[in-house]
Amino acid sequence: MKPTAINPGRRNFLTGRRLSSPDRVRPPWTRAASVDAACSGCGACVPACPQHIIALDESGRPALDFTAGECSFCGACADTCPEPVFDRAITAFEHVAVIGSSCFAARGIVCQSCGDACPESAIRFRPRLGGPAVPELAADRCNGCGACIAVCPAGAVSASTRPLEAAHG
Ligand code: SF4
Ligand code: SF4
Ligand code: SF4
Incomplete structure (x- = not known):
């Protein structure tokens, strides 16, 4: 994707x-x-x-x-906005957040900043042996606000097209 x-x-x-x-x-x-x-x-x-x-x-x-x-x-x-650009009747964002491979957890560094920042509790951390817990993002809970992108110290989070199975609204 x-x-x-x-x-x-x-x-x-x-x-x-x-x-x-x-x-x-x-x-x-x-x-x-x-x-x-x-x-x-x-x-x-x-x-x-x-x-x-x-x-x-x-x-x-x-x-x-x-x-x-x-x-x-x-x-x-x-x-x-003075022009007909915005439509408050539609879903705010079509994108969701996606966590990439540069996440600190992949390098053995403990970080849960994205999970702490998420207002939708869309990011959970899966414990694993031998390393820090790994963030997992539930796209169906993500509203696209970007809070996790703003706080990630690794620049690992981006916005991406919402997966079809998670599309709604
Ligand atoms: S904030 Fe960034 S580096 Fe930290 S756990 Fe989330 S994706 Fe990984
Ligand atoms: S974009 Fe917002 S709602 Fe979605 S995972 Fe990031 S912080 Fe949570
Ligand atoms: S915070 Fe979001 S909704 Fe409010 S003015 Fe900025 S872009 Fe628009």
């Missing part, structure tokens, strides 16, 4: 540089088609986000940077 996002780096976000990754995570309650069709590039959603995770990409469209923080689903981006 090909990850769909997102490691543009916190520095880019803080310095106001635009995101350059070819893959995007768009704001909640939007889809690529609605952003492409209706976003005027006004940028109103960028300062509206209290989590400071929205930046404009090189096409002037909003993209999320989960390395800077998680989405709290506050709705400020949707409330601020």
Whole structure:
């Protein structure tokens, strides 16, 4: 499965540089088609986000940077947008989090930061002999908030297309 996002780096976000990754995570309650069709590039959603995770990409469209923080689903981006880009009736995100092979547990280092941060208790740790417990992510519980991406010290978590068997909403 090909990850769909997102490691543009916190520095880019803080310095106001635009995101350059070819893959995007768009704001909640939007889809690529609605952003492409209706976003005027006004940028109103960028300062509206209290989590400071929205930046404009090189096409002037909003993209999320989960390395800077998680989405709290506050709705400020949707409330601020003057165009028909957001639809609060749809599932906020199509992606879920995926834990990659660079997780510290694979290198014998104890870490449970992602599990501690997850508001949905979607990450459990499976004990094993001879090494630290290994995180396992239940995609059907994940709401895509990105909290686990923001806190992972190994950069091991990314957003990826929701598996078909876990699709809902
Ligand atoms: S819902 Fe709130 S926290 Fe999430 S991207 Fe929109 S403004 Fe930011
Ligand atoms: S926060 Fe990152 S390094 Fe730590 S257990 Fe989770 S995936 Fe592994
Ligand atoms: S994206 Fe949010 S809900 Fe999903 S596993 Fe990470 S912290 Fe939990």
